[in-house]
């Protein structure tokens with residue numbers, strides 16, 4: 001049976017978690033009414049890239065955002081790949097992707113592994129040290145955050161470890177949207193998995209963001225793509241397609257890692 005995916009290609013109010021929570025509530029209601037099994041949100045949706053104030057507005061131990069997403073997921077009976085949020089711990093602040101299943105259980109908290117120096121992340125955030133794997137609907141999946149997609153070896157590790165669907169949550173600037181599209185397509189084709197990527201729209205004081213959220217099949221077809229407007233991007237995916245593609249061109253059997 002197909003699974004309906006919804007991507008909340010939303011704008012984010014700069015440095016205003018309360019306002020952004022209202023936005024997220026709106027998109028969860030919309031996705032639930034549209035019959036989506038999963039909804040996906042963008043990177044740093046609570047705060048935006050308000051890094052100079054991040055210490056004030058980050059969420060202590062991701063507690064508040066996790067409770068918020070968990071409550072929404074169980075009330076609307078929908079799995080939430082809850083974008084990422086700034087989480088404050090005793091060691092510093094990290095950029096964490098939170099996943100809540102439809103019963104409200106938090107099944108993953110993944111910290112962005114690769115920090116993006118061009119947007120000063122290394123001055124404000126701590127990098128992660130763990131993988132992005134989780135299970136939803138009895139299927140192994142994984143989450144990545146924005147700049148992570150420039151590291152094919154990180155994606156590959158997750159595919160080798162069993163991920164059939166890889167989510168990407170981002171705030172990807174419009175000026176490099178051709179990189180975004182090309183990298184996502186390549187990651188889907190080379191790993192023969194679904195790639196479901198959510199990018200924000202709108203702007204902040206330093207960047208304009210490019211939308212073009214995408215749902216890409218394991219064969220590399222774009223099943224759905226957003227524009228640069230706020231919208232719910234939806235498509236139904238058939239998880240069996242992963243095995244079909246991997247049977248047709250068996251790259252995971254044909255790899256020769258002893259030479260790489």
Ligand SMILES: O=C(O)CCC(=O)C(=O)O
Nearest residue numbers: 116146147171172173176
């Ligand atoms: O790699 C890029 O061009 C964009 C990355 C980015 O914006 C981020 O990681 O936040």
